[in-house]
Each structure stands twice: as structure tokens, then as C-alpha cells.
Amino acid sequence: MDNTFNYSDERFADIQMLRYRVDGFDGLDARRKAYVYYLAKATLSGRDITTDQYGKYNLVIRKTLETLSCHCVDTDVDDFRQMTVYLKRVWFSNGIYHHYGCEKFVPGFSEGWFRKAVGALPSGCFPIAGYADAESLLRVICPVIFDPCVLPKRVNQADGEDLVLTSACNFYEGVTQAEAERFYASKHDPEAGDCQPSWGLNSKLTRVDGKLTEDKYVTGGLYGAALKKIVYWLEKARGVAENDSQARLIELLIDYYATGDLRRFDEFSIEWLKEQDGKVDFINGFIEVYGDPLGLKGTWEGIVELKDENATRRTRAIADNAQWFEDHSPVDPRFRKPKVKGVSAHVVQAAMLGGEEYPSSAIGINLPNADWIRARHGSKSVTIGNLTDAYSKAARDNGFDEEFVIDDATREMIRKYGDLCDDLHTDLHECLGHGSGQLLPGVSPDALKAYGSTIEEARADLFGLYYLADPKLVELGLVPNGEAYKSQYYHYLMNGLLTQLVRIKPGDQIEEAHMRNRAIIARWCLEHAEGSVELATVDGKTYVRVNDYARLRLVFGSLLAEIQRIKSEGDYDAAKKMVEDYGVKIDAGLHKEILGRYEKLNIAPYKGFINPRMNPVMDADGNIVDVKLDYTEGYSHQMMRYSREYGLL
Numbered sequence: 001m002d003n004t005f006n007y008s009d010e011r012f013a014d015i016q017m018l019r020y021r022v023d024g025f026d027g028l029d030a031r032r033k034a035y036v037y038y039l040a041k042a043t044l045s046g047r048d049i050t051t052d053q054y055g056k057y058n059l060v061i062r063k064t065l066e067t068l069s070c071h072c073v074d075t076d077v078d079d080f081r082q083m084t085v086y087l088k089r090v091w092f093s094n095g096i097y098h099h100y101g102c103e104k105f106v107p108g109f110s111e112g113w114f115r116k117a118v119g120a121l122p123s124g125c126f127p128i129a130g131y132a133d134a135e136s137l138l139r140v141i142c143p144v145i146f147d148p149c150v151l152p153k154r155v156n157q158a159d160g161e162d163l164v165l166t167s168a169c170n171f172y173e174g175v176t177q178a179e180a181e182r183f184y185a186s187k188h189d190p191e192a193g194d195c196q197p198s199w200g201l202n203s204k205l206t207r208v209d210g211k212l213t214e215d216k217y218v219t220g221g222l223y224g225a226a227l228k229k230i231v232y233w234l235e236k237a238r239g240v241a242e243n244d245s246q247a248r249l250i251e252l253l254i255d256y257y258a259t260g261d262l263r264r265f266d267e268f269s270i271e272w273l274k275e276q277d278g279k280v281d282f283i284n285g286f287i288e289v290y291g292d293p294l295g296l297k298g299t300w301e302g303i304v305e306l307k308d309e310n311a312t313r314r315t316r317a318i319a320d321n322a323q324w325f326e327d328h329s330p331v332d333p334r335f336r337k338p339k340v341k342g343v344s345a346h347v348v349q350a351a352m353l354g355g356e357e358y359p360s361s362a363i364g365i366n367l368p369n370a371d372w373i374r375a376r377h378g379s380k381s382v383t384i385g386n387l388t389d390a391y392s393k394a395a396r397d398n399g400f401d402e403e404f405v406i407d408d409a410t411r412e413m414i415r416k417y418g419d420l421c422d423d424l425h426t427d428l429h430e431c432l433g434h435g436s437g438q439l440l441p442g443v444s445p446d447a448l449k450a451y452g453s454t455i456e457e458a459r460a461d462l463f464g465l466y467y468l469a470d471p472k473l474v475e476l477g478l479v480p481n482g483e484a485y486k487s488q489y490y491h492y493l494m495n496g497l498l499t500q501l502v503r504i505k506p507g508d509q510i511e512e513a514h515m516r517n518r519a520i521i522a523r524w525c526l527e528h529a530e531g532s533v534e535l536a537t538v539d540g541k542t543y544v545r546v547n548d549y550a551r552l553r554l555v556f557g558s559l560l561a562e563i564q565r566i567k568s569e570g571d572y573d574a575a576k577k578m579v580e581d582y583g584v585k586i587d588a589g590l591h592k593e594i595l596g597r598y599e600k601l602n603i604a605p606y607k608g609f610i611n612p613r614m615n616p617v618m619d620a621d622g623n624i625v626d627v628k629l630d631y632t633e634g635y636s637h638q639m640m641r642y643s644r645e646y647g648l649l
Contacts, residue, residue, distance in 0.1 A: 042233035
């Protein structure tokens with residue numbers, strides 16, 4: 001292992017850029033390297049799709065800023081420097097909205113300077129597609145950038161508001177929330193029974209001549225130029241796939257992109273989860289629905305992965321015992337799966353990140369999302385080991401635990417077991433949590449509507465928390481003793497009650513689904529823990545104190561039982577009450593305290609990744625005989641290169 005690898009790169013705004021190593025790539029044969037390379041090109045080709053889905057004006061704003069960064073004649077001023085930071089944030093968030101909080105960025109440069117700078121751009125250097133001149137462009141984008149009242153939030157989750165009309169995400173046009181909900185409810189196919197496609201996943205819902213119409217994301221329709229290029233690279237990948245199963249699932253994915261047939265996507269998803277033999281795996285498509293306030297529309301994402309066989313022994317032990325974990329869950333037996341099917345789990349090395357997973361990425365993934373596929377065929381879970389490793393190495397000695405963990409003994413426990421239990425919680429969350437439980441017959445997967453994503457994440461987190469303390473993990477050799485779990489319990493509650501507040505601006509509420517999930521769990525447990533956990537004041541500072549870890553596990557189990565009931569019964573009213581009561585509001589005084597303590601540490605609250613650059617080596621016939629990884633590319637250089645090479649919309 002090369003200990004000289006530089007994991008940390010530049011920092012700007014509230015963001016620290018990191019690098020990740022792809023251990024094991026150099027040992028692949030030429031065919032597998034070519035397979036990874038083509039899949040990586042397909043992953044990067046969807047970049048503009050994600051940016052456009054995140055906001056109607058994101059692409060034209062990004063292109064304008066990129067042009068200014070290269071051709072502005074007025075660079076030696078603070079406005080230009082502030083514009084450069086703003087552009088870096090736009091790249092990072094795939095648009096003008098914060099990648100986590102969803103609020104619109106406040107530009108540090110003036111509107112007057114911006115108008116003057118754009119107007120002064122040399123003729124011929126500025127691509128003003130769809131606009132007659134610079135002034136007509138500025139009339140459109142300046143209010144979007146500078147007016148805080150114009151499209152202020154990408155995803156609005158505020159109770160009592162029309163979530164579609166008040167969200168800037170680009171999934172709906174001229175449509176209300178009620179109309180969208182009725183439209184997709186009417187899509188229910190009686191002949192499909194419980195095997196309903198994920199209606200709306202791959203389309204934009206618009207009003208045309210007074211009628212609601214879906215614009216499908218297909219090679220011959222919306223986002224067609226980018227999807228054609230994705231298909232081009234997928235075709236090349238199919239030619240060098242490791243096995244027939246991989247070639248078949250790529251064929252299904254290509255057909256899905258051509259037709260938009262959601263049933264074909266289900267076929268692809270089933271084949272994808274069945275494919276377990278290859279060293280290389282990938283995700284490519286309109287997958288997660290967190291970017292849609294109604295939880296229906298999939299945002300485009302891509303990842304290419306290499307299986308880490310040594311680390312996978314950990315997740316394989318969990319997957320092999322999936323039925324045991326399901327049978328011993330504290331939830332009502334009616335809500336458990338009588339027979340767990342097809343659970344697989346791998347630790348992987350990310351080789352390329354794209355779309356919604358770049359530059360900020362998940363560290364664990366469990367797919368497919370369709371409940372009926374999980375029930376009948378199973379699921380595939382991955383923990384992205386090289387990303388968690390990069391996070392861990394970059395965070396060493398940053399003073400965070402010294403500031404927020406209550407005492408030396410607890411800090412030592414976290415130092416000793418924290419990384420291990422973080423990984424195990426992710427494994428349990430992704431491998432078993434999301435795949436556990438079942439809906440009662442007739443319950444729609446979309447019954448919880450806007451609250452569905454938060455409840456689902458809470459369910460998976462609670463499953464992991466509950467089982468981290470189970471003696472079964474010691475028996476399986478996954479933890480060294482029955483004390484290790486305490487490190488995760490403490491760190492999780494500290495995050496949910498205190499430290500995740502550093503990601504929220506003063507006066508705002510919690511909006512993001514994962515943050516709401518953690519707040520619900522921590523606050524509900526605080527209220528129902530009967531003294532097993534408390535907020536304590538030491539030397540004028542607020543800390544979490546855990547008095548009874550064993551009792552705390554039972555509290556987690558009780559909440560898991562209720563969350564699973566809400567999910568299984570489709571109890572919308574209970575979901576709404578749970579989220580609104582525990583997951584949204586913030587104590588202003590506590591918030592101010594935590595922000596002040598955190599500021600002194602000078603730590604960026606958000607992290608993202610720079611991809612390695614893949615350089616193919618060709619023979620005389622144009623065949624790839626090797627691929628070299630280059631970890632030296634800078635953030636701005638990579639982003640500008642991606643805009644040139646993958647600017648397809």
C-alpha cells in the first residue's frame with residue numbers, strides 16, 4: 001500500500017475535494033480493463049442529464065459561467081474570483097442548488113458585474129443556444145441566479161405546500177402536485193397485480209394543450225443526444241463483457257433506453273441482480289427518486305465498480321444469514337418476509353462516478369428499488385470501500401471527536417471500533433435493511449408519497465443499528481466483542497441530535513431525506529429512552545451521554561417495529577406525523593451553539609471526489625491493450641474537460 005497517496009485536494013465554500021484509489025485495477029487483464037473503460041465512458045456521458053434534471057436553467061447557467069471563466073476580460077477583481085467559487089459549487093452540485101440542503105446558492109458576485117462581463121464576451125466564443133443575443137439570455141438567467149424569490153429550492157418538502165409547484169427540479173412543467181399524483185395513480189395496471197412498473201421513473205410530466213403528457217427519456221426523445229452516446233459506449237462494453245450474463249443485461253439496458261419501456265427496465269434489474277460472477281459491475285440509469293418531491297422520478301446516475309473479494313467476506317457472511325436476521329427482527333411477523341430471496345452483498349472499489357453519484361457519492365447502495373422485485377428475486381448490495389477509506393484517511397486528526405464526543409473513554413472506544421462499525425452499519429443498512437420486510441397485500445409502494453424516502457432510510461438505518469449489538473455478529477466473526485457496537489450507537493446519536501446541524505443554515509429546517517431520517521431516530525429515542533440516553537451540559541457545551549447501551553438497543557427495536565408497520569401498511573398519516581414531529585424542526589439555541597463550535601475546527605462539512613483519469617493504450621488495430629489510471633488531474637481541469645468531452649445537451 002502506497003502511504004504517500006494524497007487523498008485531500010482543494011477546498012472551497014463548504015466543500016473538501018478528495019481523491020480515491022482504485023486498488024486492484026492494475027491487476028486486471030486487458031479485456032476487463034477495456035470493459036471498465038467503456039462502462040466509465042457510458043457513466044460520464046450522462047452528466048448533462050443530471051444537471052438538467054436538477055433545474056431547468058442549470059445547463060445554460062453552467063455553460064455561461066464556464067465561458068466567463070475562460071474568456072472574461074475582467075479577471076483581476078473580487079467579483080471574478082467569487083464567480084469562480086460559484087462555478088465550482090455549480091459543478092459540485094450539478095446546478096445552482098446545494099447538493100444536500102437543496103437551497104439556491106447566494107452568489108458572491110454582483111449582478112451588475114455579471115451582466116457587464118457576459119456582455120463583454122468576445123463574439124463567437126459564447127454558445128447562446130436558443131437565445132438571440134446575450135441580453136435575451138441575461139433577462140432569463142439573472143433572476144434565476146440573483147433573485148432569492150425565483151425558484152428558491154430544488155426539492156421542497158414543506159408540509160402544506162404544493163411540492164411540485166414550489167420545487168425547482170425539472171421533472172414537471174405546468175403541473176400541480178395533485179394532478180401529478182392523480183396521473184400516476186391512474187397508471188395502475190390491474191393485470192400486473194403487485195408487479196407494477198415504477199410509473200414515472202423515466203419521464204418528465206408536462207402540460208401540452210391542456211393535457212398532461214409524459215416526455216420519455218429515450219434515445220429518440222428527451223435527453224436523446226446523451227442517451228445515444230451512453231448506448232454507444234454500452235455497445236462497446238457489451239463486446240468485451242466478462243460473461244454472457246453481463247452481455248445480456250447490457251442488451252436489455254440498451255433496449256430500455258431505446259423504448260422507454262419500464263417493464264424492460266424491470267427485466268434489466270432482475271438480470272443485473274442475478275449477475276454475480278463478474279469481477280466488474282456497474283450501475284447506469286434513472287435510479288434514485290430523492291430528487292423528486294413526490295418520490296417518483298429517477299435521477300440519472302452511473303457507477304463502475306470492481307469487487308473487493310477480501311473485504312467481501314464480511315458482507316457475504318451477512319448475506320448468507322439474511323433469513324436468520326429477518327426471522328429474528330423485532331417487527332410484527334406479518335411484516336417479515338417468510339422467505340428471503342436472492343440477497344447478495346459485495347464490498348467494491350469505485351472505478352468511476354457519474355451523474356447523481358458525482359462528485360458527491362453514496363458509500364453504500366442497495367438495488368433494485370422496486371419492492372416486488374426485492375420480494376420475488378432479491379437485491380444486490382454494495383459497500384464502496386475505497387470511498388469510505390478516503391473519507392476516513394482525510395478526516396484523521398481533524399479535532400471533530402475531541403470537540404463533540406463527551407469524554408476520553410468514549411473517544412477511545414470510537415477510535416478503536418468506529419471505522420469497523422461504520423462499515424458494518426452500512427453493510428447491514430444496504431444488504432439487509434432495504435431488503436427486509438414486506439408490504440401487506442394491496443399496499444402501494446408509493447402509499448407514503450413525499451414521506452416515503454425518509455421512512456425507507458429510517459427503516460434501513462434502524463435495522464442496522466438494532467443488529468449491530470446482536471451477539472450474532474460476534475458469532476460470525478464480524479466484530480471482536482460485544483462492546484464494539486457502542487461506538488456506532490454513540491456516533492449515530494451524536495450526529496442525529498447535534499453534529500448534522502452543521503449542514504443547516506440558521507433559521508432553516510431539515511429537508512433532506514437522510515438527515516430527516518437520522519433526526520427522527522435520534523430524537524424519538526431521546527424521548528422514549530427512559531434515561532438510557534440524554535443531552536448533557538459539560539463546561540457550557542452540549543453533549544450526548546449514553547447511560548445504558550443495552551436499553552438503547554431495545555428502543556431502536558421498538559422504533560424499527562413502528563417504522564416497518566408504517567411502511568408495510570402504507571400508513572401515510574403516521575408517516576407524516578413521524579417525520580413532521582421528529583425530523584424537521586430545529587432548536588435555534590442548540591443550532592447556534594453547534595455551528596459556533598464547528599466553525600472553530602475549520603472543517604468542510606461536505607466532501608466530494610475527483611475521478612481518476614483513464615488513459616487507454618491501443619494497439620495498431622485500435623484495440624485497448626491496457627488502461628492507465630492518472631490520479632493527478634485537478635478538480636477544475638476535470639470539470640472543464642468533462643464539459644468539453646461530455647457536453648451532450
